[in-house]
Amino acid sequence: MYVHLKTLGCRLNEAELETWAQAFQQKGHQITRQAENANLIVINSCAVTQDAARKSRQLIRRIHRANPAAKLVVSGCYATLNREEAEQLMGVDLVIGNQDKESLVAKTLTELNMDSMPAMSTEPGEVSLFSRGRQRAFIKVQDGCRYRCTFCIVTVARGEEKSRPIREIVDEINTLYSQGINEAVITGVHLGGYGSDSDQSLSDLIKAILSDTEIPRLRLGSLEPWELPNDFVELFDNPRLMPHLHLPLQSGSDSVLRRMARRCKTEEFNEIVTGLRTAVPHFNITTDIIVGFPGETEQEWHESFDFIENTGFGHIHIFAYSRREGTKASTLPNQIPEAVKKQRSRELHELTETMKRQFQSENIGRTTPVLWESQTEPLDNGKHRIFGYTPNYLRVGCEVDEPEAIENRIIDAKLMATDNNHLVATLV
Ligand code: SF4
CATH class of the missing domain: 2.40.50 (OB fold (Dihydrolipoamide Acetyltransferase, E2P))
Known part of the structure; x- marks a missing residue:
């Protein structure tokens, strides 16, 4: 989902915008500068003077006219002091007072029922996975995907797999390093498929970057947990390759994974994770999980939950399944009621928090x-x-x-x- 954030008023309002932007990104959503492209618009309003309140009203009306289809959330001082008036303004879907600002992102996603899946399992750009900043750069090395996971619209959106030449990527990283970037994150729609359209592999690419650049840190973006090169685990012997992988599991139940047409079932996933953790202690594994996939029974949900708990993750991006037109999953029978999805999502959020704390604790003292x-x-x-x-x-x-x-x-x-x-x- 694309989110546009807009503020009026003081520096505090601006700082809050940055916090919300990060929280939306951590939930797998993308920030857009164009209100016209957004699915959700959040306005942080101001009421320091009569004029500021008037400008806040004008801004809300103008933004709604520019994109009437987007959901509109208003927060800040104007909305808090004039709640009823703000709620009546054309297009406003939700008003969140200053006292609830800290939970604005969670409230927005649950109350407007927008805590749903991203367009595809692995979004290129990875802005939602990693913090942005002047020290880290994202390098897209691959596009497209030849698989057909039943919930994913990628075939329509991204087409065939295409990989950039190794030399070009190495040159780009050398340039970025000379400009002060210390961490390169390589990303792709199906990063593990790098080189499927040429005679090279992800392993060749990683080795070339490690040998032909001096970038101190190389990180991999989201990586589907299959087709990993044979020497994949050994690559992490080099301390410049960061011991963290985001491996989208999507469900911990094999029957659900089959309906999703995923190429990796729980046993193989477990093998990969065990191999990585044995080779590199404190290896951080994070993942994506879709809850409430069509037909997900109580038993499948418990299987999934237990597998996730037994595996242990540093972090999980949780998505309540939402129907996406043009995908096979949207035509599957037994779509799950919203209330059940919400309940499963809540349970998994709690588990995620516990596992995150556990992983943090294991690292204390290092x-x-x-x-x-x-x-x-x-x-x-x-x-x-x-x-x-x-x-x-x-x-x-x-x-x-x-x-x-x-x-x-x-x-x-x-x-x-x-x-x-x-x-x-x-x-x-
Ligand atoms: S592997 Fe599946 S989820 Fe990932 S991009 Fe390809 S079709 Fe989508």
Whole structure:
């Protein structure tokens, strides 16, 4: 889903927009600058003066005229102080007062029933998987997919598999590195199919990047858990290849996976994960799960839940199944009622949170290199908290006097404790 965010007023409103943007992206949605292209528009309104309130009303009307089909959510001071008026404005679907701003993304997705699947299992660009910033670049190396998962519209949207030449990708990464990028993320609609249209493989590409560039960190974007090269696990012996993979499982029930026409069943998935974790301790595996796929019985749901729990994931993107015209799954019988999907989604969100904390705890006490990013927050004691990511993609926060001194550098840190959505670290 495409989300357009718009704000009026103070810097605080702007900062909230950034937080919401990240939260929407973490849920698998994309941010668009064009209101006309959005499925959902969120306006952070202002009421500091009469004029600001008038401008907020005008903006809401103008945006609705520009894209009447999009769902429209209004928050901020104008909407809080004039709730009834805001609710009556043409096109407004939901008003969220300032007191609920922190849960705006979750409320919007559940109340407007928009917590649904992305267009395809693996979105190119990966903006939803990884934090953006000046230190990380996304390099699309492949497009298209030759598989036909029954929920996926990719055949229509993306066509045949096409891979970019290795030399071109290596040159691009060398240029990015010379411009100050320290982490390259290679992405594709079906990244594992890299080279299927030539005589090369994903393994050849990774080896070439590691040998012909000096980029300190190479990360793989979302990767379907099949067709992995034979020497795949050994590639991670090189510490410049980051020990984190997003492997979309979609369901932990084999009968559901069959209806989805997935090429990887639970046993093979388990083998891949075990191989990676045995070779590289603390390897982070994250995944996508669709809940409420057509015909998903209570028993299948429990099978799926148990498999997910036993496997353990660092994070899960959860999608309630939604019918997508043109896909085989939309014609399958026994579509699941919304209330059941919501309940399963809630249960899985709780499990995800527990597993995430568990994975964070397992990493406490380790000393690990962190790529420190430009994202910082001021603290009451005059210091700043700067954030960064470990090789296995754990978000880490550290108190420092001068964040600029370590921004975009890779410096070791000791992971001390968990705090909300990050690990607390000290520089070593
Ligand atoms: S492997 Fe399946 S889900 Fe992934 S892009 Fe291809 S058809 Fe879509």
